[in-house]
Amino acid sequence: MKSRELFPLRSEQPESKDIREVVSKYLQYWYLFIIGGALSLAAAHFYCSYYTVPHYSISSTILLKGGENDADAGGLGEIGMIKSSKNINNEIEVLSSISLMQRVVSELGLSTSFFVEGRVKDIEIYGREVPIKLIVSHFDTAAYGKSITVNLKSATEYEIEEEPEKLLVYRYGQQVTRPYGIFKIVIAPGIAAKDIPTNQKIKVVFQNIKAVARHYNYALMIYPKREEASVLQINLVDPIPEKGRNIINKLVEVYSKEAVEDKNLKAASTIEFLDERLKYLTSELSDVEKDVEQYKRKNELTDVGAQATQYLAQASDYNSKLSEWAIQIDILESIEEYMRSSNNQYKMVPSTLTIQDPTLSGLIGKFNELQLERERILRNAFPDNPLVKNIDEQLKDLRANIIENLRNIKKGLVITSNNLKANSGQYQTKISKVPSMERELLEINRQQAIKQNLYLYLLQKREESALSLAANISNSRIIDPAIATDYPVSPNKQTIYLMSVLLGLSIPFAGIFVKDYLNDKVQTQRDVEQLTDTPILGDIMHNDFETLVVTTGKRTPIVEMFRLIRAKLQFAAVDKENKTMLVTSCMSGEGKTFFSINIAATLALTGKKVVVLELDLRNPNISKELGLTKGPGISDYLISNEISIADIIKPLEEPPGMSIISSGPIPPDPAELMMSSKLADLINDLKHSFDHIVIDTAPVGLVADAFSLSPIVDSTIYVVRYNYTSKKHLKTVDDIRRNKELKYPMIVMNDAKKGNGSYYGYGYGYENKSTKNKKFWKTINI
Numbered sequence: 211m212k213s214r215e216l217f218p219l220r221s222e223q224p225e226s227k228d229i230r231e232v233v234s235k236y237l238q239y240w241y242l243f244i245i246g247g248a249l250s251l252a253a254a255h256f257y258c259s260y261y262t263v264p265h266y267s268i269s270s271t272i273l274l275k276g277g278e279n280d281a282d283a284g285g286l287g288e289i290g291m292i293k294s295s296k297n298i299n300n301e302i303e304v305l306s307s308i309s310l311m312q313r314v315v316s317e318l319g320l321s322t323s324f325f326v327e328g329r330v331k332d333i334e335i336y337g338r339e340v341p342i343k344l345i346v347s348h349f350d351t352a353a354y355g356k357s358i359t360v361n362l363k364s365a366t367e368y369e370i371e372e373e374p375e376k377l378l379v380y381r382y383g384q385q386v387t388r389p390y391g392i393f394k395i396v397i398a399p400g401i402a403a404k405d406i407p408t409n410q411k412i413k414v415v416f417q418n419i420k421a422v423a424r425h426y427n428y429a430l431m432i433y434p435k436r437e438e439a440s441v442l443q444i445n446l447v448d449p450i451p452e453k454g455r456n457i458i459n460k461l462v463e464v465y466s467k468e469a470v471e472d473k474n475l476k477a478a479s480t481i482e483f484l485d486e487r488l489k490y491l492t493s494e495l496s497d498v499e500k501d502v503e504q505y506k507r508k509n510e511l512t513d514v515g516a517q518a519t520q521y522l523a524q525a526s527d528y529n530s531k532l533s534e535w536a537i538q539i540d541i542l543e544s545i546e547e548y549m550r551s552s553n554n555q556y557k558m559v560p561s562t563l564t565i566q567d568p569t570l571s572g573l574i575g576k577f578n579e580l581q582l583e584r585e586r587i588l589r590n591a592f593p594d595n596p597l598v599k600n601i602d603e604q605l606k607d608l609r610a611n612i613i614e615n616l617r618n619i620k621k622g623l624v625i626t627s628n629n630l631k632a633n634s635g636q637y638q639t640k641i642s643k644v645p646s647m648e649r650e651l652l653e654i655n656r657q658q659a660i661k662q663n664l665y666l667y668l669l670q671k672r673e674e675s676a677l678s679l680a681a682n683i684s685n686s687r688i689i690d691p692a693i694a695t696d697y698p699v700s701p702n703k704q705t706i707y708l709m710s711v712l713l714g715l716s717i718p719f720a721g722i723f724v725k726d727y728l729n730d731k732v733q734t735q736r737d738v739e740q741l742t743d744t745p746i747l748g749d750i751m752h753n754d755f756e757t758l759v760v761t762t763g764k765r766t767p768i769v770e771m772f773r774l775i776r777a778k779l780q781f782a783a784v785d786k787e788n789k790t791m792l793v794t795s796c797m798s799g800e801g802k803t804f805f806s807i808n809i810a811a812t813l814a815l816t817g818k819k820v821v822v823l824e825l826d827l828r829n830p831n832i833s834k835e836l837g838l839t840k841g842p843g844i845s846d847y848l849i850s851n852e853i854s855i856a857d858i859i860k861p862l863e864e865p866p867g868m869s870i871i872s873s874g875p876i877p878p879d880p881a882e883l884m885m886s887s888k889l890a891d892l893i894n895d896l897k898h899s900f901d902h903i904v905i906d907t908a909p910v911g912l913v914a915d916a917f918s919l920s921p922i923v924d925s926t927i928y929v930v931r932y933n934y935t936s937k938k939h940l941k942t943v944d945d946i947r948r949n950k951e952l953k954y955p956m957i958v959m960n961d962a963k964k965g966n967g968s969y970y971g972y973g974y975g976y977e978n979k980s981t982k983n984k985k986f987w988k989t990i991n992i
Contacts, residue, residue: 235734242721247711247714253710254710260328266697268454268695269690272462275440298440309590311426316419320453322346322414322417325414338398340412341406345394357414361411367380368382431443444458462688480558487544499658532630533660539624546613559612733932747775747927749959751963760808787924788925791809791923793907795909797939798909800934807906814868818901819900823893827880844871844874845873855896881913925954928946
């Protein structure tokens with residue numbers, strides 16, 4: 211039977227799932243994953259409990275009035291001088307302005323923060339939790355970022371600690387003067403002196419108002435709640451819900467207040483201008499009325515003759531037009547005089563009233579907007595601020611443009627008035643027939659009518675402006691006041707716990723992966739199969755006990771493994787003799803001696819006569835491991851003609867049928883001794899006396915002793931030890947197989963443990979579970 215399939219090709223065996231092997235490899239370190247997960251959960255719990263500060267989301271909604279579709283407040287749109295059309299994006303920019311937030315921070319007193327000592331870090335307190343109140347009179351820039359500790363000693367006194375072991379004692383309400391500022395500390399409103407928590411330490415931190423305003427301005431989110439609606443959503447995330455609610459509510463309050471202030475400023479400026487003009491017109495109108503009274507008394511006039519009625523009817527029409535143009539010219543002159551006055555340099559320009567010129571109206575509107583912007587900036591800045599100076603330059607240019615425009619309009623009105631006067635000249639001849647007294651009276655009456663009409667007009671506008679001033683209301687209305695969420699929005703504990711568990715599991719996973727990646731030792735059968743096609747007989751499990759583990763009647767797992775290997779060796783010897791087996795390895799310590807003794811014992815249990823040759827002449831261990839008495843050995847037999855084979859054979863009591871031939875003294879030239887023809891004769895003679903010969907020789911990776919035995923052996927068993935044999939040494943095995951340096955090499959995996967071996971199951975049996983290219987031998991000729 212020269213060609214027989216003793217074992218299937220690796221390629222012909224079904225591939226097991228890689229995922230099962232990967233999972234199995236990592237599951238053997240299950241305790242590391244449990245420890246990593248538990249530690250990560252504990253760290254996450256400690257972090258969430260002591261290091262993180264819960265943040266709450268506070269939101270409010272407001273309605274912006276004054277849109278195109280909104281009704282005018284109080285029904286004053288038609289008669290009022292102030293009309294507004296809101297742009298929602300502009301209002302968002304106003305609400306998001308730093309200056310508005312600075313006013314909020316200043317009014318709420320957020321430039322000082324209060325903290326109490328916590329388990330791990332200080333905890334901020336606010337509102338009713340703060341038993342004291344700090345009233346700042348003056349702060350220097352050196353105070354920004356500085357902190358002091360206030361120790362509440364009693365109901366009347368407290369201590370300030372600025373440096374360690376430096377305490378300053380003050381009474382509540384006493385002024386504190388320090389290099390960085392002047393302030394007072396009083397008991398908070400609503401707290402009785404007896405309720406002061408004595409011996410409590412409160413840390414007070416002074417902050418720059420601009421920096422605090424900038425922080426909250428960045429944290430603030432303002433956006434339209436819905437399209438086609440003038441409703442804004444205001445959101446703020448803060449660790450203290452009460453503070454967040456106060457900030458949003460105060461922001462809306464300050465925004466509404468400034469909008470009303472802007473309206474009132476414009477209306478008040480218009481009323482002031484109208485009051486001045488009415489005062490001047492009252493005096494002029496009184497003078498004209500006195501002239502009429504004196505003229506009539508002097509000339510004893512009571513009525514005008516009917517004879518001039520026809521001529522005056524046409525002239526009356528021209529006079530009416532002349533009166534209208536005269537009013538406009540007078541208004542233009544008044545506005546020009548108002549613009550030239552140095553007292554009105556930074557005041558609002560009143561409405562152009564009856565002057566229907568879009569260019570003039572646009573210039574005055576732009577001028578008034580710049581005035582309002584200048585007033586708003588001056589609330590938080592000084593006149594020498596670059597922004598204020600820039601606006602002053604723009605106001606100066608606009609003032610010059612307005613005056614020039616007024617001159618041009620007035621010039622046109624004068625030309626038109628002169629044309630009317632010229633047209634009325636044709637009636638002068640007819641009017642000259644009217645008694646001079648009546649003509650003079652008409653001129654006086656015309657002056658009186660002009661003054662009176664102008665007076666009534668300005669008086670009406672003054673009342674309308676007063677109504678607008680009294681009826682000015684906020685441009686916004688709060689729909690939902692600021693409300694905080696019941697649960698914090700950050701930190702997200704579920705995410706933290708999940709990420710911590712993943713991190714806790716990934717660290718052991720990464721450690722095992724790196725360990726395996728950097729480990730160049732053989733760990734599984736797959737490592738061997740990937741590096742060589744040499745067939746694998748099986749595994750030998752880890753052994754921590756005696757050297758000879760195979761004895762009569764013993765059925766331990768390791769004994770069953772040797773029996774399985776014995777069966778495979780018998781399968782390999784179906785057609786050819788396999789009496790002489792060479793056992794070697796790549797390096798010392800891989801278990802070839804242990805395997806040689808026990809495979810021989812396993813063969814002996816079948817009733818065969820087996821002899822083990824201790825041919826590792828450089829480092830013999832068999833006699834030592836079995837506790838054999840010293841006596842002649844192989845080296846003695848090879849160098850002496852007086853020692854017979856019978857003299858060197860040492861039978862063992864257990865198991866029966868097994869003998870040992872020790873190496874004897876270590877020779878000076880073991881390599882040359884191994885090549886002796888007498889050694890070949892020895893082995894041939896032993897073949898007649900024994901059924902099996904097991905040769906324990908030196909490692910092939912260190913010396914070449916084993917190669918000299920290749921012609922006289924039937925098969926070679928190469929021992930590879932898990933987690934001991936280097937992967938690069940497997941190239942030696944593959945080279946031996948390909949170059950046929952040793953006959954029929956086979957591999958035995960020694961020191962198998964759970965996770966890298968393949969033993970399990972019924973009766974401590976064995977199953978080879980290798981996965982890649984499972985080719986032992988397709989054809990073996992032995």
